[in-house]
Amino acid sequence: MAPLAPKTGDAVFASIDHVNAELFTLTYGAMVRQLLTDLEEVEEVNKQLDQMYVGYNIGVRLIDEFLAKSNVSRCVDFKETADVIAKVGFKMFLGVTASVTNWDAEGTSFSLVLEDNPLVDFVELPDTFQGLHYCNILSGVIRGALEMVSMKTEVTWVRDMLHGDDAYELRVKLLKQIPEEYPYKDDE
Amino acid sequence: MIGVGKIKHYTNLLEKPLSRGRQEVSLSAFAFLFSELVQYNQTQVDNIAELERRLEDAGYAVGARVLELLCHREKVADSLEKGTEHEDEYMISEKELLVNRFISIPKDMGAFNCGAFVAGIVKGVLDSAGFPAVVTAHFVPMEGQQRPRTTILIKFAEEVLRREARLG
Numbered sequence: 191m192a193p194l195a196p197k198t199g200d201a202v203f204a205s206i207d208h209v210n211a212e213l214f215t216l217t218y219g220a221m222v223r224q225l226l227t228d229l230e231e232v233e234e235v236n237k238q239l240d241q242m243y244v245g246y247n248i249g250v251r252l253i254d255e256f257l258a259k260s261n262v263s264r265c266v267d268f269k270e271t272a273d274v275i276a277k278v279g280f281k282m283f284l285g286v287t288a289s290v291t292n293w294d295a296e297g298t299s300f301s302l303v304l305e306d307n308p309l310v311d312f313v314e315l316p317d318t319f320q321g322l323h324y325c326n327i328l329s330g331v332i333r334g335a336l337e338m339v340s341m342k343t344e345v346t347w348v349r350d351m352l353h354g355d356d357a358y359e360l361r362v363k364l365l366k367q368i369p370e371e372y373p374y375k376d377d378e
Numbered sequence: 379m380i381g382v383g384k385i386k387h388y389t390n391l392l393e394k395p396l397s398r399g400r401q402e403v404s405l406s407a408f409a410f411l412f413s414e415l416v417q418y419n420q421t422q423v424d425n426i427a428e429l430e431r432r433l434e435d436a437g438y439a440v441g442a443r444v445l446e447l448l449c450h451r452e453k454v455a456d457s458l459e460k461g462t463e464h465e466d467e468y469m470i471s472e473k474e475l476l477v478n479r480f481i482s483i484p485k486d487m488g489a490f491n492c493g494a495f496v497a498g499i500v501k502g503v504l505d506s507a508g509f510p511a512v513v514t515a516h517f518v519p520m521e522g523q524q525r526p527r528t529t530i531l532i533k534f535a536e537e538v539l540r541r542e543a544r545l546g
Contacts, residue, residue: 207405213440214411216404220436221415228422248410257408283407308403328410361396 199281202260211285215311222324230323239323240335240345245330254336256282268364269293271341274298275332275362284308292361299363301348302332307358315352329360342370382514412495434498441502470500470530510535 221244225235236329258276265271276288285308292301309325323329329345336343342365349359438525456512494515501513519527 201406208402209405209408211403214408216412216440217415217436219407219413220439221418223439224415224419224432226435238418244414247417248414252406252410280421285403 191332199258199278199287202278202317203285206259206270206282208285211308211309215313217309218309218327219313222322224338226319232319236321236323236326239326240333245327246334248327248332249331249336250338252283252331253338256335268297268341269300270303272362276302277337280304285303292355299361302357302360302362303349304360307351310352313352320353323347323350325350325358332360332362336362342366342368411484415495430494433494434501437495437498437500438505439498439500441499441504448528468532468534470532500530500532502533509538511538 199321199372222235222239223368224236226232229235229238241312256279260282261272262278265274276290280286281290285302286306288302288304290300293299307325309327313324315322315324326347329347333343333345344363344365346361346363347359348361349357388502407533416429416433418492419429419436423429423432424463433533504511504513512535514531516529516531518529
């Protein structure tokens with residue numbers, strides 16, 4: 191059987207079930223509020239959203255669905271990975287596309303720029319929480335998903351609209367490729 | 379104050395046009411987010427009742443704002459019924475509630491129902507509209523179906539009934 195051609199972001203998005211974006215936005219807001227109430231420290235909340243629970247956990251499961259629904263073949267290099275995340279990944283889950291810019295000289299680090307972000311509709315940060323990276327869940331998701339396909343990355347925020355910038359910019363840096371390890375040996 | 383961010387309305391935020399272009403996200407994005415919300419809360423509580431309470435509170439916050447945005451669900455619920463035992467009770471039931479679709483309850487959690495989140499949303503909407511009520515979610519096992527229906531039970535407060543009688 192011939193392999194299926196990879197679907198574009200729009201095609202995948204059109205073929206899956208949808209949910210009202212505002213429900214999604216408000217649920218995320220409720221979650222951030224809970225974290226703020228429980229943890230109180232902005233830095234702790236940033237960490238939870240990204241590392242410990244939330245973002246990373248979602249990323250490791252999201253990648254399965256992504257690969258299953260989008261039929262993308264193995265990316266040849268990191269550049270292709272970046273394009274796939276921005277065009278297909280973001281579109282498929284959040285309904286918006288991101289753009290890839292600012293590649294560094296070695297090709298191991300790039301920026302993902304989002305102008306439209308469903309997580310932050312109708313959100314403003316009060317002065318006391320200026321250090322909060324409200325969308326930190328996104329960095330965790332990307333990191334978790336890429337780790338499941340053997341890439342260890344570091345994801346940081348460069349621009350954040352809630353802090354007054356004109357767009358959301360995430361810097362994704364490839365730290366290393368982890369060779370796939372099989373949990374059992376052939377001869378056992 | 380914690381959590382005030384979403385209710386502060388500065389003029390620039392109010393002037394932003396309500397986005398019409400993008401109105402949907404993928405169901406799985408919501409499912410993932412919701413499952414993380416539940417899992418996070420599981421770590422913060424000791425028992426099921428508290429977990430449901432927390433989900434309900436989260437849902438309440440959503441509901442209050444949903445009304446503000448004049449949001450409406452595309453799909454109408456399966457049925458709306460009036461309770462037979464009490465004048466002030468109404469029920470909305472749904473065969474496969476969105477939040478319960480991707481969640482399975484481990485045996486030791488028994489009666490826990492993620493519908494508590496939806497119950498919270500409904501309560502938030504009703505409260506903001508001026509119809510205070512107690513809203514809870516229940517599983518109702520159905521003959522011949524694998525998964526039970528979820529019913530949202532709405533019990534309106536005294537003052538609502540009195541008001542309805544006056545307007546009558």
